[in-house]
Amino acid sequence: MDYDVIIVGGSYAGMSAGLQLARARRKVLVIDVGERRNRFAAHSHGFLGQDGREPGAIAAEAREQLERYPGVTWLEGRAEGARRIEGGFAVDLGTGRVASARRLVLAAGVSDSLPEIPGLRQRWGRSVFHCPYCHGYELNQGRIGVLAVSEHSMHHALMLPDWGTTTLFTNGVFTPDAEQIRQLAARGATVEAALVREVRGEGADLVLDDGRMFELDGLFTMPRTSLQIPWVEQLGCELEAGPMGNFVRTDAMKQTTVKGVFACGDIARAAGSVALSVGDGAMAGAATHRSLMFEAD
Template sequence: MVYDAIIVGGSYAGLSAGLQLARARRQVLVIDAGLRRNRFAATSHGFLGQDGEAPGVIAAEGRAQLMAYPTVRWVKDSAVQAQSEQAGFSIRTLHSGAFNARRLILATGVVDDLPDVEGLAERWGRSVFHCPYCHGYELDQGRIGVLATSALSMHHALMLPDWGTTTLFTNGVFVPDAEQQAQLERRGVTVESAAVRQIAGERADVALEDGRVVPLDGLFTMPRTRMASPLAEQLGCEFNEGPMGLFIQTGETRQTTVPGVFACGDAAIAAGSVALAVGEGVRAGVGAHQSLIMG
């Protein structure tokens, strides 16, 4: 069977893209390995109608709604190889064989490479975060830290005083210049230059190499990201450099630089939130459908 579209990635962007195609009565295959980027977080925020809901619940509801359409098939597997063919594309999976489609939507997501600080990974998504809009409000204007990973952490440090009393831990990564220091002072940000030894405590207390411990209610950091899948590279898609890593280059319809291949979600936008992923999925699904019509 040749599907109208294969969607690789069944999280928020992929589900949203699939819904547009399913409602156009197109034959759709979703291939998903079940590794959502936000699987470490207990709640999701900022998505209208689902604010405060568990991420897994949102994804499960989305899948149930998509699978109610009879033209959709779901395969739980990892897509490991993609190639262009005369009539479209072929996707080979780890366990389920190969599948063919006229169009391909990559909603493959990214992997967060976290700072190598003891105790941080265990708290990721629970008391260590990357998005103030997703998790800042719940800290109840408490004590917030920013663990620098590059000079771009200035952006975090200048934003977060709207959510609580903020301390920037430069951790030897960069030294704010005079202008940056003045900006931080205007926002009421405390700058801590001592090296960070570990993240400890019930929440995200920062233990410094000099023996001091700075108690916090939450910590924010900007991890580097990398593609969670090799498919875009295998197909020859071009990438853009974002503030945290590469992302797939797309146009207005979310078509990549390879005709017939569309991309959406965190793999194709230099930002990460459920609401943005859902919106971008709509654009990719509509773009893929209209390309089937227009040729």
């Protein structure tokens, strides 16, 4: 085998897994395409010791620390596929190149698909968000909108009054029933049923089809997610359905349904954050090392 472990994905979860393995003096290859999910955000919040820091700076420092370990090799590129071979796994690196390892950690994350509303994508990570814990505090108890994408958006609308004055824009996606209206009212949230035409302004002002405009300090919505490595099912890993999209099923030790394959971070969660990804990665790295020590290939 070329390596003890190949990690597919070098963002927060992948680097955290790699750090545990590097410190266990294992030979590790990290393959990363350089598309962090939070690359659109100016600041990262909620990660102890790094609160308010630029996400790219956190990732760059983490990579520099990881690469100090002599057992770590970093490869910039995309893993095109993986398959089981005798004694481990082979990963297709493209252009005919293949790397092999006894264990595989999937940490490539997910990509987000936003509602097709003019002006929305341009504000993603700046004034349009999906995680209240990551971005709600900075809105300073201001005017917050929730753009519905399904009935699951009720969860957003019921949460966000803790961060500001909240309006749920149902946008023709669903109609809250009497009980849902009661729940929203109890939390101080209001409902607007008109369709949304566009997002404009320095914040995330919504222009409705009837010409009215709601001035907002921030807008929250739930993007659909897709796995960054579409070949994960071909490897044999089972998926679970989450409210935003499928994710890889793992056990408490972050092992997938394929023995010897572990997964961590957003690829293996219904929802996540930088802090959760780092914790997931630490668990996956330690569990992978345990597997190398005590389990047969």
